[in-house]
Amino acid sequence: MYEVFLDTETTGLSFRDGHKIVEIACIETKDLIATGKIFHKYINPKRNMPDQAFKIHGFSEEFLKDKETFDQIADDFLDFINNKKIIIHNASFDLGFLDGELGLIKKKKINTKLVVDSLEAARNKFPGTSNSLDALCRKFNIDLSRRTKHNALLDCELLREVYINLLDVKEPMLNLSNNVLDKKNVKIKDYNKNIIKISETDIRKHKDFLKSELKKNFY
Numbered sequence: 001m002y003e004v005f006l007d008t009e010t011t012g013l014s015f016r017d018g019h020k021i022v023e024i025a026c027i028e029t030k031d032l033i034a035t036g037k038i039f040h041k042y043i044n045p046k047r048n049m050p051d052q053a054f055k056i057h058g059f060s061e062e063f064l065k066d067k068e069t070f071d072q073i074a075d076d077f078l079d080f081i082n083n084k085k086i087i088i089h090n091a092s093f094d095l096g097f098l099d100g101e102l103g104l105i106k107k108k109k110i111n112t113k114l115v116v117d118s119l120e121a122a123r124n125k126f127p128g129t130s131n132s133l134d135a136l137c138r139k140f141n142i143d144l145s146r147r148t149k150h151n152a153l154l155d156c157e158l159l160r161e162v163y164i165n166l167l168d169v170k171e172p173m174l175n176l177s178n179n180v181l182d183k184k185n186v187k188i189k190d191y192n193k194n195i196i197k198i199s200e201t202d203i204r205k206h207k208d209f210l211k212s213e214l215k216k217n218f219y
Contacts, residue, residue, distance in 0.1 A: 002084045003029045005159050007152040008094045009057045015100035020045035022059050025152035039080040040153050042067045057150045070101045091117035121166050140165040
């Protein structure tokens with residue numbers, strides 16, 4: 001199945017308060033393996049940029065003034081996510097903005113049946129602890145060195161790694177024959193293990209070594 005990891009950056013916390021989307025990023029995967037297809041747009045919000053938001057993502061009014069508006073990128077965005085599972089961290093936040101923007105241009109809301117909220121999954125797995133994207137990356141030893149500011153495209157990449165860990169699955173491996181993870185072809189009997197037998201002489205030498213080392217270091 002195809003998935004999309006999605007993230008947005010905005011001018012504030014609520015669409016209802018007049019805030020707008022300034023960045024959308026999506027990374028497409030198939031069975032959690034990146035296909036190489038991305039959707040990434042900076043968006044002119046047609047409003048000022050509050051200082052607090054600028055401190056978070058670093059997008060100034062000057063930087064955004066010549067970018068496309070949401071209505072200009074909406075169709076391409078909807079085509080990209082169409083009929084794919086959509087994984088979002090704290091989905092209610094992003095959906096609130098996306099549905100708000102779509103409503104302004106008379107487009108249908110995103111189908112929530114296709115949405116997976118990774119924050120909800122994290123809260124079920126780690127109740128009572130911080131489950132922000134940063135916190136989860138630290139839990140799973142995922143490199144955060146590039147995340148000096150919030151960036152939707154980088155956050156999508158980090159979210160994919162986090163989500164794989166939340167599912168308790170190993171990082172998917174490419175099948176070089178067809179570039180797709182083929183779980184059905186994995187057979188236990190294909191695994192070969194070499195058993196090395198230790199001789200009685202080796203065992204005796206090891207015991208003698210341990211006795212001498214213990215005596216030297218502890219007595």
